Each structure stands twice: as structure tokens, then as C-alpha cells.
Amino acid sequence: MLPESRPALECPDVSSQPISRFPVPELADLPGDVRERILAVQEKSGFVPNVFLVLAHRPEEFRAFFAYHDALMEKAGGLTKAEREMIVVATSGANQCQYCVVAHGAILRIRAKNPLVADQVAINYRKADITPRQRAMLDFAMRVALESHAVEDADLEALRKAGFADEDIWDIAAIAAFFALSNRMANVTSMRPNDEFYLMGRMAKGK
Amino acid sequence: MLPESRPALECPDVSSQPISRFPVPELADLPGDVRERILAVQEKSGFVPNVFLVLAHRPEEFRAFFAYHDALMEKAGGLTKAEREMIVVATSGANQCQYCVVAHGAILRIRAKNPLVADQVAINYRKADITPRQRAMLDFAMRVALESHAVEDADLEALRKAGFADEDIWDIAAIAAFFALSNRMANVTSMRPNDEFYLMGRMAKGK
Amino acid sequence: MLPESRPALECPDVSSQPISRFPVPELADLPGDVRERILAVQEKSGFVPNVFLVLAHRPEEFRAFFAYHDALMEKAGGLTKAEREMIVVATSGANQCQYCVVAHGAILRIRAKNPLVADQVAINYRKADITPRQRAMLDFAMRVALESHAVEDADLEALRKAGFADEDIWDIAAIAAFFALSNRMANVTSMRPNDEFYLMGRMAKGK
């Protein structure tokens, strides 16, 4: 833990790192609705998250993917948006998905207004600064992610006892299931997280 | 292996077995497009596969799910439709998903015009009556299903050597990824396969 | 799920598929007692299940194998014959043994007079149409198959509470243990299930 006095890490030039193992389309070549969606995200975020560019290689799948995503992540319901992102970060950590942990970690920090919780949840959600209710939520989400074949009535009963409605339980399961898909696509395409995500939402607690 | 002379299996009455742990909507209560889709399937198949009824509980997710499904399973490309179903059956077997193995096993038998291959692929694809190219396809699909974090360039290279185009490789990965989602939803909802599926396509080889 | 309009599955010619990685003896070359046993099975079943031919390569082991098998599977006791076959199918599924799942799946369908239960038990016994008592039986059988080192007094106590006598518990354990052997021999010899098994017992419930 001394100041670094030796030469820094031998380090590959990453300026030209690809963002996918598959072809990435030019915006101009995309169907209008897909391009519109991407431009809207860019407008709001200030950059285009790479998931949009990587999946735009297949416009039909792109449309279904984001329709599914929005149906689960942008809806009203018993889970806060931050809680939905916690499910994404915890299960994506278990699946070792670099894109989803980095990108959704940023979104979680912002939505939770908490600069610490994303790293905590990604590494070991059992030790994160979360409520007992959120702990029960993540226990179930991890079970869905890692051993859904073993889910039993008792698992649902435990969630009901923790205060979740059945519709919330569907949401937890569906988010974990959707990111089972998403993590696999990101891992196979070797989807690269945008550099911007790493620092987002880290600055201040409660601000 | 003697004729059974003892009383048959003590057996629960299954006539009223639920098809989901969550509410199943009435057709009359569904949005028009969802109902239309379900009626069209019934018309063609002679019955409504339970996945349509179980997922109709959430119309928005229903639409995204089947749009995604069709984009992957009904498209043209280097994989035959039977091969796409082989990916479903193999990975669903690994995920112990009863609905998907039974329902897509039936579809595989029909599309492959082969009454044996579905059970073989579901139990141990390494011993199935498939070609070396299909074996390479399933090796990769299982890797995506079970350890996508470890997929490397070498895995894609092996598929190219087995004759797959890069678009085929995306298809294999995307089908395995989509059924990672599907298996988890079926396992959490305890989705029950329709009795009809068990016997479909078993009668004759090549007919 | 549309009717198949594309060319059917590219498919290897299986008419000359071997039934074992090791030499398979001619009936005429076998010791008399082994040949008699095989002819008796053929008489009763209408065909010779391949396990008899594959294991006849070693007559001494053949005799011990079937003596053990009959001592466990044909005896009287607290478990029905169908329940014994359920243990075989569930543990053979976990061991990915193609021969045992297909062959004993057929026997299970016949003995249980139930065309669905074998596939259900093979894929995920937790979701099969079985009684709570049978569920307890299969929980224990899977523990014996997969982690026998962790069996404790509490496991036996749970079975007693589910209504099993200690002799039944021995039976469950011994069947799971015997098929641990059988699955491994089938997997190493690449024992091929006879085509006949796939369709047996699938026709009608309760008939």
C-alpha cells in the first residue's frame, strides 16, 4: 500500500477495443424505429450504451429485447426501480457478466442515490447495505438465476412473508430470467461496457 | 420386467392440476392481439399450449416473449428448424425444465421426422443420433446455457471450423440465451406441459 | 410451431449404430444359463433389451448383475414395482444415462399405468405427478445418487415420518446404489436403448 514507485502496469492499448465479437451496424443503416430509440437514449444519457449498438445487429431481436426490458424495468409496481436494478446487478455478478454489472451498477447507484450499494451487491449481496426485505428479494432472484429447477412453493411463501405481493414475485423472477438471457448475449458477444458507466453515480451519497 | 401383478402406482388425481402458480387469465379478458395469437395457435395445433395461457397473465411481456421467440425460431438461416429445436431441448434438459423438454421435444420429433432424437438429446446429447456438426452446435449451446462467462474466441473458431457462419453462431447463442429466460419462467411458474405433447411425433420414423 | 416447411433434420444413418463400445457376443457362444435368461426375456417382451446383450460380454458379471437387479426390483415389500422404477428413472436422469432413462421409463409407464410420469420424473421429479410420500422417496434416492457421503440419521428419520419402514429405506438406497453402477456401465459402454422402448406405455392412461 505504498505509493507506486515502480513502472505502471504493462497495459494493452484499448482505444480501439471492439465492443462486440459480431458486426456493429452504422446508425444510418438501421431501421428508423431502431435508430430513433438509440438517438433518444443518446439524447437523455449523453452517450449510446453499447448494448444498443451491439444488439442492433439484429433489429427484430433488438425490438423484442427492449420491449421486454421496458415491460419489466420501467413499470409501476411493488418494487422500486432501484430494487429492480439490484436484481440485475446481483444476478449479473453471479453470471460474471461484465457489461451488465458495470452498466446496471451505474444505474443502480443513480436510482438508489447510493454510491456504494452496486459494488456491494455485485460482489456479495449478503453483505450489502440493504433491508431484510431486499435480502429476501435477492435470495430468490439468485435462486431463479442459478437453480430455477429447485424453486418450490416454499420459496414463494417466504417472499409473501417478507411482504411481497404475488405480482412482485413474478417481477423478481422475470427480471432475473430476462437478465439470464441478457447476460448470455453480453458474454457471447463480449459486449464492452462504455467507459462512462464506471464513474456514474459514485460521487455523493444521498445527492 | 414381469407383467405387473401388484396394485398400480398410488397416484394423485391430476385432472385438476394447475398449469401455473400464478393466475391464468380467461381468453375473454385478454387484449385482442393476445387472444388472436392464442386462437391462431389453437386453430393450427388443435389445442392451446399452456405457455400461451400462463404468460398471457402479463400481456406486454407475452408480446415481447413471442416476438423474440419467433425472431429466433421461425427465421431463415443456416440452421434448420429441427436444429433450432435441438438447442432448445438440450439446454432445457440441462436446466431441468419440464415444460420446455416435453413441448419442444414434441416439436423436435415432428420437425426432424425422428421419433427418438428428442429423448436422446434431452438426456445426454453426447449420445444422440446427430451429426458431428450438430454435436459442435450443441457443445456450444450448452456452454452458453451453463457457463457463458467462459465463452472465448476459441469457441467461435471451433464452430467456424465445423462449418457454421457467424450469423449461425449468433443464432445458436441467442436460442440458448432465450431459453435460459424461458426455462426460468417455466420453472418459477411451474408451467405444466399439455398432455398432448407427450405422444406427438412418436409414431414413425421418416413419416 | 408452424408445420415444418423446410427440409428435415440432417440426420446420420442409424440402422447400423452399434449397441456397445465393446464386443457383443452371439447368443450361440454364450453359456447356457445366460442364453436361457436372454431367450426368456425375448419370449416375454418380444425383443431382447440391449442391456442383456451388452453385459453378456462378461458372463460372470452378467449373472451377478441380474441377480442383484432381481433381488431389488422383483421382490415384495413396501414399495410398489412402479415406485422402484421411479427411483431408477429419477437417478438415471441425474446421471444422464440414456439407456436407463429410456428403458426404465418404458417400464415405469407400464407399471404405473401412466403415460406421463416417466418423462416428468426424468426431467424434474419435483414437478412430477407423484404423491408427497413418493416425493420424499425420490428426495432420498437423489441424495444417495448424488451425495451419499452427506446422508445422516435425519434423512432416515424424514423417511420414517413419511411412512416408510426401515426395510423400505434400505430398498430405496439399494436401488439408487445399484443404478449408480448400472448407469456407469451404460455410459461407458455407450449402451444403446432399443427403439422399442421409446413408445412403450405411452398410449393411454389407466389402460
Next chain:
Amino acid sequence: MLPESRPALECPDVSSQPISRFPVPELADLPGDVRERILAVQEKSGFVPNVFLVLAHRPEEFRAFFAYHDALMEKAGGLTKAEREMIVVATSGANQCQYCVVAHGAILRIRAKNPLVADQVAINYRKADITPRQRAMLDFAMRVALESHAVEDADLEALRKAGFADEDIWDIAAIAAFFALSNRMANVTSMRPNDEFYLMGRMAKGK
């Protein structure tokens, strides 16, 4: 590593430790052939290994078990008797079977005339004092014990290159398979190794 100056281990009285979770028959109550076999072992070894008493609870299974055992362990062939015991010890270690590691460890020490090799093979066969040929044998035996579903032609080819005949390969597989059964019965019955085994064959190398 100082001389023990504190009170010795708090230690349960083991003089009345049961040798099985199930009833152990009196010799006098056993069928003649079973009793004869047990008395013959006692005559030769000076004590009755507990496996004989524990399994005698079921005379029919006892007969099949020992007939199978002898067919594999006492036969002529390309494997020495010591090598056969090495397979037992390595796979029983992987299965955490106390009885088989202790009892067959003793037999291995005696047959190999080597007081060290049994403990080495039980803990980590990769570091045991064995030949490259024996290493190939144990690699395959462990694969049969732990993941027989993944055995492929290439595994057999590797053994042939290491000098094994196909009949030897069957022997290796069959021994690993038979002790898959044996380990499970020992673990479920909680079969206790006789105290005598622990010290047998430990005294001198090559004597």
C-alpha cells in the same frame, strides 16, 4: 508440534459404536452359504470385515454383491490386484466413503507391498507414487466415478495409448462402477470400518 501438555481430546466412548444403521444378523441366523463365506473370511483374515456382517442383513443381495466383487477383483487380467485396489481407494476417496477407503486402503498396502500408496491415492491420486500408466488408469476411473455421462471414445483411446487392452478398460470402468454402488451402501448404512484395517500393511516397505 510441541508435546501435548493440555488434556487430550474430549472423546466419545466408541466401544459400543454400531457398525450399521440397519439390523446386523447373528451368524447363527444366516443361510448356510452366507455363514460359510463369512467364516472362511474370518479364518483367513483373523476377523470378519464389517461389510460382510452389514450386508448379510439381505442374503440375496449379499450373494450378488460378493459374486460381483469377486468377478472383478479376483480375476486374472491386465491389471494387477494392487492396481484394482488403487481404483477402489481413489474413487472411494472421491465419494468420501470411510469404510472403503480404510478397508481397501489396507488391502492396497498389502497387495502393493507399499505402506504409503494407499493414503496418497485416497487424498490426491495426482501426487501418488504411481506410474504414468497407473495415472492414466486412475484418471479414467475418476471420470467413471464422477462424470460417466461425459465419457467419450477419446477417453478409451487415451487408455489404449497408455497400453491398456479393451478388456482392461472394461475392468477399470466396472470396478469404478461397482464401488459407486458399494460406497453408496456403506455411506447409507454408515458402515464402520473394523479397527484392524487402520494399521494393516503399514509396517515396512517391500516386506
Next chain:
Amino acid sequence: MLPESRPALECPDVSSQPISRFPVPELADLPGDVRERILAVQEKSGFVPNVFLVLAHRPEEFRAFFAYHDALMEKAGGLTKAEREMIVVATSGANQCQYCVVAHGAILRIRAKNPLVADQVAINYRKADITPRQRAMLDFAMRVALESHAVEDADLEALRKAGFADEDIWDIAAIAAFFALSNRMANVTSMRPNDEFYLMGRMAKGK
């Protein structure tokens, strides 16, 4: 990814979160050498990393722990200090150790002058911006962390081919081994990372 319009994450008050499950000593009560070490760290870093306070509960173990740590992490040799930290972050991620990933992630960012590499290595080192030599280093470190029993001569040979001297190989192994200890102590004590670590080294690349 819309602006959060719903109430922020329900969130426990963490201001009084304990840093250990065990008693944490007052500085004033510590032996002089331990206190000196802690004050020196505070002087240099501006805060006291919690690992010093948590382990100070046992001064003798504290001394051995940090002597071991310094012998491995502060020494000269073929690995840069940043590379040593990469080993820590990768293996601590595999062990789900929150303290070590967060604290050593910060040190890695600083020593590598790279704000991205720590998160990349923690989540999935196969996709990190590292050189092929560093990839070989981490492959071996993960093997030591997760399955050291299977390390063979061939693993060392692969490292030599990647350009590592035998002394470097010892270093890689010893760092992975030391943090096997460290991760376990952090997990059992539930050691809490200081808030300061989360943001350190994230600001600029190459500065």
C-alpha cells in the same frame, strides 16, 4: 433508464454499521508496534483501512498477517505491483470477498493508473483489458484459488512459456494462497470496506 421519478431505494441507516462481527480494539489499547503500524498507514493514506482495525483484535496474528502481506506485495521481482493487485482482485472476486475486492480494487486502479481494470478483473478477468501474459498469470492464480489440488507440472510449464520465471510463479501462487486466507477472514468477520476505497483511482486514465 429514465430519470428516477419514484421514491428512492428504501435504505438502512449505515452510519453505525459495524466493521467486524468481533470486537474492534481502541488504538490506545494496542501494543505499541501494532499502533505504530496503524498510525503510519493513516498518515500515508489519510484514513485507516478497516482490515488493520479488525485484525488488531489479535495482535500476534496481526503481525504475522502483515509481515506475510508485505513479503509478497511489497517485494521486488518479475511482477509489477499492479500485477500483484490484479491477482488479489481476481481471486477475491471468485471468493466473493467484499472487503478485498473494494480495497484492493482501489489500490489496483492507482497502481495501474487505470480506472477501469479493477472492475473488469473482479467481474470476469477473461474480458479485462490485460495483456496475454497477464491473462496467463490470472488463469493460474484462479486455479490456485479454486482447485489447487489439480495443479500439475503442465500449469507451471505454461507460465514459463508465457515468460514467467519460477520465482514469479511462486509469487503468483503465494499471493493467491495468502488471499485465500485473507478472503476467509474478511468473510467470517464480515469486514466492512471503508467508504473511501470505492472512489479512489477512478478519476482519470493515465493520471
Next chain:
Amino acid sequence: MLPESRPALECPDVSSQPISRFPVPELADLPGDVRERILAVQEKSGFVPNVFLVLAHRPEEFRAFFAYHDALMEKAGGLTKAEREMIVVATSGANQCQYCVVAHGAILRIRAKNPLVADQVAINYRKADITPRQRAMLDFAMRVALESHAVEDADLEALRKAGFADEDIWDIAAIAAFFALSNRMANVTSMRPNDEFYLMGRMAKGK
């Protein structure tokens, strides 16, 4: 189990087996304090356990290793020295560490004055002749060794109920953690147990 009538095990000459994959220093070349420690052990034990020679390759790490070892294994406290060795043997068995199981197995036999318990604990501690309190201790030690990320307050509570003070709990965890390090170093160096250890403490119970 017949007397061996066939030629004994084909067996490599082990007289010149290396004790490490890395250089082993001459005593004369070592720093004085390291040499003194080694000579003291030799004086007491009659031979030099190889761990001292193998680790002396790195004197600074040697000093920290044995300081840590002594702080945990030679201290007073609620655990007997035999119980500390039980933790070492059980977790080293799980890690397949040949050196630690053989060497600490010997020490455990001596300290427990029990010739059987070391082999029992190494193979399957659930079936060892130990007290319920020791069983709880080993359950926790194994959890620390194999899945420390999942340790929760409830694990500590269970130990308190079994009669352990919090300082004892730290001891159990720290011993399991220290041997996580030790096992990995022994596995990577391929540390060879001295022949002397195999027979130590096996002669008589209670003597």
C-alpha cells in the same frame, strides 16, 4: 482378499522423489533464525518435516508462515490442541492436500491419543468418532474452507449454542483460513510428506 499370489504393484522408485517443485535450500545457506528453528524441530521430532525445508526457499515468508501457525496452533484457549488439528485434517482433506492430511493426521493421532480419528476425519468427518460439539466445530470449519462467502450470523449463533465462545469461533475460522493458504502452497509446490508421518501415532489407543 486372498493372499497376493501375483507379482506386486509395478512401482516407481521413490528414493529420489523431490519434496518440492521449487529449489530446496541447504541448511547451511539459510539465515540463522530459520536454521535454528529447523534444527529445533529436528531435535524434538527426530526428523525435519518437509514443510520447513520447502518454505525455507523464501525466508521472509517462512518467518511469517510459522509465526502465524504458532499463533493459532500453540495458543491457549477453548479448543484443545487435538481439536485444532482436527480442523486442519478435515479442511485439508476437502482441499485434497496430501502433505497436510498426512503430516497433521499424525499430529492429530498423537494429540488425541487416538489412532483412528485422523483417517476418519480426513475421509468423512460426519462419520468420525467425535462429540457433537466437535461436529459443530467441523461443520463451521468446512464452511469457512469451502464457501466462506456464505457465512452468516446464524452460523456463529449455532456455534455459541454448541458451547463455543466468540474467541473460539475466531480460532476455528482462522485455523481453517490459515490452512487454506497452507494447502494451496503445498499443492502448488507438490510438497511431499515425510515417510515418517504415515505411521506415527497409529500403534495404540489411549497410549
